[in-house]
Amino acid sequence: MEVITGSVLKNMLLHAGALLAQQKDMVNSLNVFPVPDGDTGTNMSLTLNAALKEIEKVEPDNIGQLVSALARGSLMGARGNSGVILSQYFRGFAEGLADVTTEATAEDLARALRKSSETTYRAVMKPVEGTMLTVGREAAAAAAAAAEEGATAQQVLYAAYQAAAQAVQDSPKHLPVLKEAGVVDAGGQGLLCIFEGFVHGIEGKPLEYSALDVQPTAVVEKQEGITRIEGELVNKYCTEFLILGTKLDPDYVRSSLEPKGESMLVVGDERVVKVHIHTDHPGEVLEFCGALGNLTDIKIDNMQLQNEKYTEEHQHDFGSMSAPQGERKNIGLVAVVPGKGLADVFMSLGVDVIVPGGQTMNPSTEDLLRAVESVNADAVIILPNNKNVIFSANQVRELSDKPIGVVATRSIPQGITALMYYEPEASLEHNLEAMEEHKSEVKTGEVTYAVRATVAGDLQIEERDIIGLVEGKIAVVGQSTADVTRRLVESMVDEDSSVISIYYGEDQEAAEAEALYEELCEQYADCEIEIYSGGQPLYYYIVSVE
């Protein structure tokens, strides 16, 4: 195939989505740490699915529009670090094909792959080789070489695919942790799945099933609209539509609509502009845009009613997740927290909205954006409380109209410690500085089980073994949760320690936790020891020592 048309490109993307959805469990199993979290495959698949839903809404004839929808959809649906990087990959891809209308040549494709790679490198602060970044870069290099030699678009794609496969194979050479664990890089493997899907698509293979028909995990359902809104919502009509015209100017539309609402996204080109805005005056918005061109695909939802309905249906799932909205605050707080007990703890420390999530359920950028928008405050600080959520949280800064700060808390204890330094009356900058400075004053321990056998340093770990992690690194292995937790605490406590807090998970017997508490009190008479029901899934115990 000499060139790629819009419908071929769409087919390629659908194949990529289907293949990734099919193989996500395989990708998940490649986690370096054998802990039941960091679901790279699930995150990438959900992100791509969000993008596919978005491209369903545009005509495939125009490649520029198609890839723009791809970029936008993946950005809004980005989950976890791997999802965010993938969204940046598609953003670069869209930039590379922005001016292409009906047919993408071999050069166009090579350029788009180069842009994709460049954008991912720019997006991460410290690029690490042997990851998705390397796979994307090698694919781009091979594509460029093939295009230069006069290859067809299809040949360029093959070259990229083969280079990607080689880069995935080679990933353990760059990253000793992969070699030690006997796996290849999960994100790289995910990207390779996407390339493989592209190849199936360009070859015109029949699509066996659509990723869009599959509900990848129950998590998605659980997170939909979880933010409860109390009182009257400002800008409650979520208004979305397309403007069709000939000489449309997205920038003009954007600046004109800006004062009318929030959470605004205006994207497009001269012929089609997509508008998404939360407003109290959908009529005025439609009236204004109707004068610029033909309006189509108009959708207006009342978010207040949706939310009330949702809250009614789900209030027993997870309790109250949002503080009563009183006066407008100077600085609001949004925290990503797994489990009812931990949510209560965070609420008691002044958090306005809890986004349920963490280990296995990384909330999407859109979930976080929605939470941020629902806080009645001039500025909002997000506490991701998990290393896989920090990236999505940072994305919200670009999407929200409010000033947003992210304190890069990597664990629940870090989130709680950061909250000790929250001053409601101080400036956003002051709060961020203080919270960031002090968040690491606490040590984090976690107790969970191994999802597969592996070796970590000197430790030989079998599947289903109980493992204890300190700051995310495996430190203790054993057969019982009590034993592992005891040894984990021992490895964390030193002469400067004075407070030990234990948060036990949803699957943990309160009686065992209490017994452990009694034991620790005896052993560490100099320390204050506290135990709380955290209710978090998968992690039997979360321990903080300070």
Place this chain on the structure above:
Amino acid sequence: MARIHVVTDTGSDLPEKIRQELNIHVVPLSIQFGDEIYRDGIDLSVAEFYQRLQNDDELPSTCQPSPADFQAKYLEIAEPGDTILSIHLSSRLSGTYQSSVIAGTMVAEEGIKVINIDTKSASIGIGLIAVEAARLIRAGIALEEILEKLNYAISEMQVFFVVDTLEYLRRNGRIGNAQALLGTLLNIKPILTLQDGVVSPLEKIRGKGRAIKRLKELARQVRAKYPDKDLSVGLTHAMVPNEAEQLALALKEELALTDDVILGMIGPTIGVHVGMGTMALLLHPKM
């Protein structure tokens, strides 16, 4: 010969030994449990008070001394021509200062001059100013210079206190509801200060041990801020004598103090507002 006297109130938490040594007079505030009214330190001991504070459902309240109480004390200790330095609780926390001002005008016609001093402080913060005043008087320093030194001490006074719970400050309206509700689920020890004579939260610390450590650090910061000056340090506690004594000894050494740390108990006047377990550290550089 005309003399200068020092009068303070029971909000100063000065140990009786020091008061007698330096001849510092005290006027009690009253504590009211329901219909029963007790004069602080006279009808009610500190230990009795905390027992009732723990056990009674109803929260006691404090009542400032009346101008007549002050008038009686002023007339009792002073001769015509004498001067009284009447040193009191922050006027933004209590009406005690106001009563002393009125009493001052009442004894003026007897030829007694009362200089009312609003310390903008509480507990041993008032005590330190009273002690400083008594020592300067004893050293024969001129009144004008004494007042200058006291004003300096008041303006530079540093206040840090740790409470076990914000409940008492909240119930007495000394701190906002929103502030008080923060962190009630976890073992959080708030460190507070007085800003312009009003209670203001400074930091939140997990665990009593760490909070006491933090008090030490804050004291070291004050030391560093005034490298060339001697510091006057007071420490008071509500029924936690061991922790307080240890901290006092540690501070004397770490801050290289000439004088001992003045160690006192938080009496009923202040105790009503902060509750058991509180520790207060107050310090000022000497001019």
